[in-house]
Amino acid sequence: MQEWHRRKSAGFSIVEMLVIILILMIVAAMAIIQIRGQLPLMRANAAMNRAVAQMRTAREMAVAQRREVQVFFLPPDQIQLQRLNQPAGAPPTTFPPVPFEGGAQFVVFAGVPDTPSAFGNASAIVFGGVTGGPPIMKFRSDGRFVDAAGQPLNGSVFVGLPGHAQTARAVTVLGATGRVRPYRWTGSVWAE
Secondary structure, three states: OOOHHHHHHHOOHHHHHHHHHHHHHHHHHHHHHHHHHHHHHHHHOOOOOHHHHHHHHHHHHHHHHHHEEEEEOOOEEEEEEOOOOOOOOOOEEEEOOOEEOOEEOOOOOOOOOOOOOOOOOOOEEEEEEEEOOOOOOOEOOOOOEOOOOOOOEEEEEEEEOOOHHHHOOOEEOOOOOOOOEEEEEEEEEEEO
16 A cells, blocks of 8 residues: 555646646647737737937937937838048948837828827838938937938838738937837827
8 A cells, every 4th residue: 555655646648748738739829929919019010129229329329429410211121321521521320220120111001190299201211201211310419319401300200011010110219309209009099
């Protein structure tokens, strides 16, 4: 009797192990299904975060180095920075373009309204009411985002995965302060 009791408490039976493995497989399958549904949203968030990071990097570089930093939006999916060097006439320092990953692009979705900042959504890139933005958009050493004439430039950049309206994301820039704000589309409103 004691020997049976010792053998019973020595470990798990094969049936118990199979039940545990089956439960783990079911939980893993449910997790994979959930992740697949969230993957486009994660890719859109990554693109928005990259756009925000590039814009904030440009502003911080302009303020810290006391140089103007020009921003280029290169459709369909790249942002490039260029530091304007001193003295006047010195060649600018151009940094490599930073692409979005996972298929994200500059895009506007039909039926998705403008952000709460209301800088426009006529196209994926709108600054100063100009579709695609003016040819020169830069952060000044005081942090302002301006056009070639030095006038503050408000604007929005819209990103997402083409064909997936739920992935709509936006980045706005307030020209007078250079403040960069990210927004994500919830399906009914823009949320910060």
